[in-house]
Amino acid sequence: xxxxxxxxxxxxxxxxxxxxxxxxxxxxxxxxxxxxxxxxxxxxxxxxxxxxxxxxxxxxxxxxxxxxxxxxxxxxxxxxxxxxxxxxxxxxxxxxxxxxxxxxxxxxxxxxxxxxxxxxxxxxxxxxxxxxxxxxxxxxxxxxxxxxxxxxxxxxxxxxxxxxxxxxxxxxxxxxxxxxxxxxxxxxxxxxxxxxxxxxxxxxxxxxxxxxxxxxxxxxxxxxxxxxxxxxxxxxxxxxxxxxxxxxxxxxxxxxxxxxxxxxxxxxxxxxxxxxxxxxxxxxxxxxxxxxxxxxxxxxxxxxxxxxxxxxxxxxxxxxxxxxxxxxxxxxxxxxxxxxxxxxxxxxxxxxxxxxxxxxxxxxxxxxxxxxxxxxxxxxxxxxxxxxxxxxxxxxxxxxxxxxxxxxxxxxxx
Amino acid sequence: xxxxxxxxxxxxxxxxxxxxxxxxxxxxxxxxxxxxxxxxxxxxxxxxxxxxxxxxxxxxxxxxxxxxxxxxxxxxxxxxxxxxxxxxxxxxxxxxxxxxxxxxxxxxxxxxxxxxxxxxxxxxxxxxxxxxxxxxxxxxxxxxxxxxxxxxxxxxxxxxxxxxxxxxxxxxxxxxxxxxxxxxxxxxxxxxxxxxxxxxxxxxxxxxxxxxxxxxxxxxxxxxxxxxxxxxxxxxxxxxxxxxxxxxxxxxxxxxxxxxxxxxxxxxxxxxxxxxxxxxxxxxxxxxxxxxxxxxxxxxxxxxxxxxxxxxxxxxxxxxxxxxxxxxxxxxxxxxxxxxxxxxxxxxxxxxxxxxxxxxxxxxxxxxxxxxxxxxxxxxxxxxxxxxxxxxxxxxxxxxxxxxxxxxxxxxxx
Numbered sequence: 001x002x003x004x005x006x007x008x009x010x011x012x013x014x015x016x017x018x019x020x021x022x023x024x025x026x027x028x029x030x031x032x033x034x035x036x037x038x039x040x041x042x043x044x045x046x047x048x049x050x051x052x053x054x055x056x057x058x059x060x061x062x063x064x065x066x067x068x069x070x071x072x073x074x075x076x077x078x079x080x081x082x083x084x085x086x087x088x089x090x091x092x093x094x095x096x097x098x099x100x101x102x103x104x105x106x107x108x109x110x111x112x113x114x115x116x117x118x119x120x121x122x123x124x125x126x127x128x129x130x131x132x133x134x135x136x137x138x139x140x141x142x143x144x145x146x147x148x149x150x151x152x153x154x155x156x157x158x159x160x161x162x163x164x165x166x167x168x169x170x171x172x173x174x175x176x177x178x179x180x181x182x183x184x185x186x187x188x189x190x191x192x193x194x195x196x197x198x199x200x201x202x203x204x205x206x207x208x209x210x211x212x213x214x215x216x217x218x219x220x221x222x223x224x225x226x227x228x229x230x231x232x233x234x235x236x237x238x239x240x241x242x243x244x245x246x247x248x249x250x251x252x253x254x255x256x257x258x259x260x261x262x263x264x265x266x267x268x269x270x271x272x273x274x275x276x277x278x279x280x281x282x283x284x285x286x287x288x289x290x291x292x293x294x295x296x297x298x299x300x301x302x303x304x305x306x307x308x309x310x311x312x313x314x315x316x317x318x319x320x321x322x323x324x325x326x327x328x329x330x331x332x333x334x335x336x337x338x339x340x341x342x343x344x345x346x347x348x349x350x351x352x353x354x355x356x357x358x359x360x361x362x363x364x365x366x367x368x369x370x371x372x373x374x375x376x377x378x379x380x381x382x383x384x385x386x387x388x389x390x391x392x393x394x395x396x397x398x399x400x401x402x403x404x405x406x407x408x409x410x411x412x413x414x
Numbered sequence: 415x416x417x418x419x420x421x422x423x424x425x426x427x428x429x430x431x432x433x434x435x436x437x438x439x440x441x442x443x444x445x446x447x448x449x450x451x452x453x454x455x456x457x458x459x460x461x462x463x464x465x466x467x468x469x470x471x472x473x474x475x476x477x478x479x480x481x482x483x484x485x486x487x488x489x490x491x492x493x494x495x496x497x498x499x500x501x502x503x504x505x506x507x508x509x510x511x512x513x514x515x516x517x518x519x520x521x522x523x524x525x526x527x528x529x530x531x532x533x534x535x536x537x538x539x540x541x542x543x544x545x546x547x548x549x550x551x552x553x554x555x556x557x558x559x560x561x562x563x564x565x566x567x568x569x570x571x572x573x574x575x576x577x578x579x580x581x582x583x584x585x586x587x588x589x590x591x592x593x594x595x596x597x598x599x600x601x602x603x604x605x606x607x608x609x610x611x612x613x614x615x616x617x618x619x620x621x622x623x624x625x626x627x628x629x630x631x632x633x634x635x636x637x638x639x640x641x642x643x644x645x646x647x648x649x650x651x652x653x654x655x656x657x658x659x660x661x662x663x664x665x666x667x668x669x670x671x672x673x674x675x676x677x678x679x680x681x682x683x684x685x686x687x688x689x690x691x692x693x694x695x696x697x698x699x700x701x702x703x704x705x706x707x708x709x710x711x712x713x714x715x716x717x718x719x720x721x722x723x724x725x726x727x728x729x730x731x732x733x734x735x736x737x738x739x740x741x742x743x744x745x746x747x748x749x750x751x752x753x754x755x756x757x758x759x760x761x762x763x764x765x766x767x768x769x770x771x772x773x774x775x776x777x778x779x780x781x782x783x784x785x786x787x788x789x790x791x792x793x794x795x796x797x798x799x800x801x802x803x804x805x806x807x808x809x810x811x812x813x814x815x816x817x818x819x820x821x822x823x824x825x826x827x828x
Contacts, residue, residue, distance in 0.1 A: 016746065020769055098791050104780055106790055111772065113802050192625075196802050211606075212629060217803045238825040245827035332430065354820045355434055358525065366518055366823030375828065376520055376819065377512050388527050388610050388816035389631045390804040402802035405790065406768045409780030411652040413659035414789065 004187050007142055007175050008194025011115040014170040015140040019112050022089070024167060025135055029085035031163035033078040036128060039159040040074050046155035047124065054148050066123050067149055077128040077156070080380060084132040087379045090398045091138045105408045110401045112138030114196035117188050119144045119210060121202035124152035130201070131160055131174045133382045137400035140173045142195070144188055146202075147180035189214035196402075201383055204310070219390060221383030224254030224338035225310045226368045229327040229353070230270055231344035232263040238365060239270060239343040240277040243316075245367040246341070248281040252312045254384060255339050255371040259307060259317040261327040264290070267320045271295055283314045290320035307334045324349050328356055335359055337386050339368035360386060360393035418601050421556055421589050422608025425529040428584040429554040433526050436503070438581060439549055443499035445577035447492040450542060453573040454488050460569035461538065468562050480537050481563055491542040491570070494794060498546040501793045504812045505552045519822045524815045526552030528610035531602050533558045533624060535616035538566035544615070545574055545588045547796045551814035554587045556609070558602055560616075561594035603628035610816075615797055618724070633804060635797030638668030638752035639724045640782045643741040643767070644684055645758035646677040652779060653684060653757040654691040657730075659781040660755070662695040666726045668798060669753050669785040673721060673731040675741040678704070681734045685709055697728045704734035721748045738763050742770055749773055751800050753782035774800060774807035 001009070018025065036043070047069040054067055090110045097107040116139045120126045127143055134141035145153040157176040164171045177184050188198060192215050199219050200210035211220050228246055230239045246257040262270055271294045275285065286302040287295060299318070306317040307330070321327045331340050341363035342353040350364045361371040371394060373381025378396035385391045391399035415423070432439065450457070461483040468481055504524045511521040530553045534540045541557055548555035559567040571590040578585045591598050602612060606629050613633050614624035625634050642660055644653045660671040676684055685708050689699065700716040701709060713732070720731040721744070735741045745754055755777035756767040764778045775785040785808060787795025792810035799805045805813035 016770070016772075019772065100789070100791060104784060108807075114772070215626060217631070217801065219803075235825070241825065241827055249828060350822070354822075356430070358430075358433065358528070359818065361819040361821055364822045366821055366826040367828055369828040370518060370821060370826070371819075375514070377514060387631065389633075392816050393522075393819050402806050404773065405775040405785075405807050407775055407780055407784060408764070408768075408778045411649070411655065412780040412784070413655055414663060414781050414783040 002187065003179065004177065004184060004191060005194070007172075007177070008115065008191050010172040011140040011142055011175060012194055014172040015112065015114050015138075017170055018135070018138045018140060018173055019091070021138065021169060024169060025089065025138065026085045027167045028164050028169050029081050029132055029135060031166050032128075032132065032160045033081040033085070035159040035163040036074060036078045036081065036156065039155065040071065043074060043152065043155040043159065044069060046151040050149055050151045059148065063122060067152070069124060069152060073125060077125050080125075080129055081132040084136050084380050084397070087136060087397055089136065090401045095403060102412050103410065104412050107406045108403050109406055110398075111404050113400055113402050115140045115142065115194055116400065117142045117144065117191070117195045117198040117216065119185050119188060119198065119200045119202075119206065121146045121206060122148050124149045124156055126201055127153045127156040127176070128160065129380065130382060131157070133380060133397055134400060135173060137397045139400055140175075142175050142177060142188070144177040144184055145180070150180050186213070189216060192216050199383060219383070219385050219395070220387040221385055222254045223310060223336045223386055224256070225259070225308065225334060225336040226255060226257045226339045227259050227261060227331050227335060228257050228341045228343065228368065229261040229324075229331070230263060230266060230274075231324065231342055231346060231349050232265040233345040233349070234266060234270070234343040235345060236266070236270055236273050240274045242341065242343055242365070242367050243274055244277045244281075246369055247278065247283055247316050248314065249369055251314055255368050256312070257316070257368055258309065258311050259319065259334070261319050261321050261330055262291075263324075263327070264320050264322055267291070268294055271318070278316065281314060283316050285316055285318050287318040288320055291318045294320075310336070324352060328353065331357055331359070338384065339363065339371040341366060341368050360384065416601065417593065418591065418598065418605060419608070421586075421591070422529065422605050424586040425554040425556055425589060426608055428586040429526065429528050429552075431584055432549070432552045432554060432587055433505070435552065435583060438583060439503070439552065440499045441581045442578050442583050443495050443546055443549060445580050446542075446546065446574045447495040447499070449573040449577040450488060450492040450495065450570065453569065454485065457488060457566065457569040457573065458483060460565040464563055464565045473562065477536060481566070483538060483566060487539065491539050494539075494543055495546040498550050498794055498811070501550060501811055503550065504815050509817060516826050517824065518826050521820045522817050523820055524812075525818050527814055527816050529554045529556065529608055530814065531556045531558065531605070531609045531612040531630065533599050533602060533612065533614045533616075533620065535560040535620060536562050538563045538570055540615055541567045541570040541590070542574065543794065544796060545571070547794060547811055548814060549587060551811045553814055554589075556589050556591060556602070558591040558598055559594070564594050600627070603630060606630050613797060633797070633799050633809070634801040635799055636668050637724060637750045637800055638670070639673070639722065639748060639750040640669060640671045640753045641673050641675060641745050641749060642671050642755045642757065642782065643675045643738075643745070644677060644680060644688075645738065645756055645760060645763050646679040647759040647763070648680060648684070648757040649759060650680075650684055650687050654688045656755065656757055656779070656781050657688055658691045658695075660783055661692065661697055661730050662728065663783055665728055669782050670726070671730070671782055672723065672725050673733065673748070675733050675735050675744055676705075677738075677741070678734050678736055681705070682708055685732070692730065695728060697730050699730055699732050701732040702734055705732045708734075724750070738766060742767065745771055745773070752798065753777065753785040755780060755782050774798065
């Protein structure tokens with residue numbers, strides 16, 4: 001048995017205990033939050049070692065910032081874990097049921113998925129977040145973080161495992177993979193006997209590699225080539241505010257927009273207003289021919305590649321379209337299916353856009369930046385699914401469950 | 415572009431029309447049922463060619479029977495399609511929603527999955543069943559049946575496609591793969607750009623091959639190593655009836671049982687009663703040591719392999735266990751997670767069994783043979799999922815949908 005197979009086996013045993021642990025899970029989560037706070041010195045010392053090694057290896061400042069922990073971030077982790085404890089427990093919720101003509105009583109109830117694997121990159125707070133959400137839904141979790149954050153992850157996981165033991169739950173409810181080489185990720189993708197689902201969290205390269213290679217069922221998260229369509233009837237001020245917010249409030253996240261589509265009948269009036277607003281944050285525009293004709297030399301010409309690119313930066317592609325249909329065609333062709341918005345005063349066009357655009361979240365007159373578990377009222381999220389199976393859009397604890405049918409009878413045969 | 419990529423592209427276009435087709439889908443289904451009946455002569459002629467070729471190739475009688483169509487079976491297909499038309503349309507159902515403090519209105523609504531691939535084996539009625547269910551839920555479908563049934567499938571698909579055209583829907587809502595070689599199945603498993611989900615229907619070999627090799631998300635169906643546990647407090651007559659029904663009413667299906675577990679305190683009384691009932695159908699028993707000691711020479715000794723085998727035949731493995739816990743341990747180890755039953759008069763043991771056994775359907779005092787979409791009141795089923803992601807247990811039209819979030823605002827930014 002390999003180290004990972006042993007972890008898988010232990011996780012399965014732990015998951016069986018967790019499946020019926022009820023309120024003990026919340027006790028464990030609260031103890032975990034306390035343990036993270038109490039273990040701050042150890043966690044920060046481990047994080048300092050990671051930071052030193054990363055700096056010596058030439059890691060960029062922005063990545064060093066993602067890796068770095070401090071008092072406030074550890075407090076944030078602990079508060080996040082407490083917030084998960086405060087959510088409703090989905091396990092046992094009856095989601096459907098009936099009594100059949102033969103007297104059989106059928107109930108469909110929420111149960112944990114079982115064992116969840118998470119493959120993630122540099123941010124050590126994912127260790128606490130992901131473990132807490134998995135645990136709340138009754139799942140054991142096997143965490144495989146990036147090698148840059150290994151010492152930090154180890155210290156965080158250690159605090160959480162000690163809390164599990166303290167409340168009488170198996171510490172293997174939360175396990176951290178010790179081997180951070182590529183081969184451990186590859187092995188996890190083949191661990192169908194032990195893992196019920198694998199969730200990659202990180203950049204596009206990581207996610208695509210897991211989606212392409214995993215034999216374990218995967219929930220694909222994150223990639224967001226999001227659009228705002230400014231319809232001919234749009235309120236111009238509203239359109240400019242929504243675009244400014246959706247592009248610049250946090251350009252590096254998946255619910256930020258990458259392309260705007262502007263109806264030709266409003267383009268001449270709208271584009272200068274939108275550009276003026278975006279200029280405040282020095283957003284680089286890449287436009288189609290008609291956009292360039294309206295806005296002049298300050299706009300770079302867009303290439304085919306621009307329509308398909310998730311910049312995650314202060315860059316925005318701009319296209320003038322002839323109609324709502326052309327806008328929806330463009331979205332159908334280039335979108336990653338994450339979030340799209342229409343700005344319109346037309347009832348009919350709002351209806352058509354929300355019905356026909358096939359993305360996880362479709363907005364009328366609001367910023368795409370709201371696609372988020374917290375903003376949707378789902379509590380903390382494990383990621384935003386851009387696939388259609390199992391879960392789509394922000395995934396909270398409910399999406400970390402499956403169901404089973406409980407059928408009670410009095411001797412019925414068929 | 416390969417032939418399959420072209421089909422995928424056409425299916426995607428068709429799926430966009432279907433997504434908002436509403437009641438037109440039911441018109442299409444009713445027209446399909448009529449077309450199947452009207453096309454009986456052509457379908458039977460094509461089927462006869464398949465049968466001749468299969469007989470010449472030495473196909474066994476039982477497989478020939480699965481391949482064969484006749485008047486009654488075509489009537490059955492048409493009635494099945496009409497029954498699907500009569501079901502509720504899941505598309506557009508609002509499954510959740512709220513108004514957020516900032517005034518955003520969030521609705522989570524059911525939408526089609528998109529394009530569904532079905533890989534199946536010899537039975538031509540799957541062509542009609544699967545296409546009808548996919549269509550009802552607003553999905554385009556690409557059907558890849560076995561080569562033995564190709565002419566029959568082609569005739570059935572042709573009838574359905576002409577019905578689609580007749581009601582003004584794209585005929586590519588239903589497409590049949592023309593290449594029935596292994597390579598077309600392999601290519602479908604890689605068709606991530608066009609297929610949203612792949613559902614294998616058939617034997618264990620087919621299903622495992624798809625699960626192991628597909629990059630398209632798969633819903634695993636079918637394998638059933640199901641158990642009945644006879645608890646110490648069981649009503650003996652009820653236990654014998656349930657076991658007799660679950661083993662012998664249709665041994666070749668996935669919800670038939672393969673192993674019974676009998677509490678040691680009841681084994682000496684129960685086993686002879688159970689055996690006497692099973693003897694009526696000449697069921698071969700393979701027992702553990704204690705079973706053999708009680709029942710004598712007429713029982714073959716079971717090997718480790720027997721506990722893991724889905725016989726799909728008049729064979730049953732029998733094990734005497736010390737406790738409820740040992741029974742649940744055995745199930746956790748060997749079950750395929752399909753259906754398990756306890757026969758008991760103990761409230762506490764019934765509770766523990768239903769809570770702790772982790773299978774798609776868990777029964778108290780009823781036959782496992784009820785795990786079926788029709789029996790559960792879900793209407794026709796596309797298969798029985800034995801995985802935990804997306805859908806678990808019998809899958810009807812509702813399980814062929816995803817959701818999206820529709821968010822309507824008045825200029826909200828974050």
